[in-house]
Amino acid sequence: MKKTIISALSLITVVLLSACNHETQLENKTEKLHPKKNETMKVSKEGTSQNKGADNIEKYMSEEKLNSINSSGDKLTFKSDKLFKGGIIYNQNLKQNGVVTGTLTVTLSTNKIPSNLFEGYKVKKLTTHNYMLLIEKNIDIVTLTKKLKNHEAIENIEISVDYSPIETHY
Numbered sequence: 001m002k003k004t005i006i007s008a009l010s011l012i013t014v015v016l017l018s019a020c021n022h023e024t025q026l027e028n029k030t031e032k033l034h035p036k037k038n039e040t041m042k043v044s045k046e047g048t049s050q051n052k053g054a055d056n057i058e059k060y061m062s063e064e065k066l067n068s069i070n071s072s073g074d075k076l077t078f079k080s081d082k083l084f085k086g087g088i089i090y091n092q093n094l095k096q097n098g099v100v101t102g103t104l105t106v107t108l109s110t111n112k113i114p115s116n117l118f119e120g121y122k123v124k125k126l127t128t129h130n131y132m133l134l135i136e137k138n139i140d141i142v143t144l145t146k147k148l149k150n151h152e153a154i155e156n157i158e159i160s161v162d163y164s165p166i167e168t169h170y
Helices: 002-033 057-061 141-149
Strands: 041-043 049-051 067-071 074-078 088-091 096-108 122-125 130-134 154-162
Touching: 067 141, 067 154, 096 141, 141 154
Parallel strands: none
Antiparallel strands: 041 049, 067 074, 074 088, 088 096, 096 130, 096 154, 122 130
8 A cells, every 4th residue: 555655656746747847848938939028139240130039029019119100001110209211110010120211102092293292302203103202311201101191192101111131221
């Protein structure tokens, strides 16, 4: 009888130790997939990201004040009050940082540009309804985009973003 109890206790101990070991392995895998908020992302010289955990998304998204703007269905977030040419954004859909190029692609619902719509800006016709609007460095893209979206002739506005490695920009 004593032998059976000792064998049963030994078996229970082995099962519990095995379960604890399995739980620790699961926690380690989870930490690799979801990094802690205080971990930072390292960018190598080749432009590929090497993380201590997975991505730096959680840290970026935990910032106190982020502003955002929609661009052709993509939500772009940024840390400053205004968004200028050369500003760094984070694309929520692509989960990637990028640099604003200073170009807007504007889709019109008409074949002709309404008078005074693009006054003061360099405009290039791309297709029948699409135009490229070139923005100077000192123009707030958020303010301009909001102004343009209120115009009845505009269907869509896309903010051009360069997603190549940031260290290649400068």
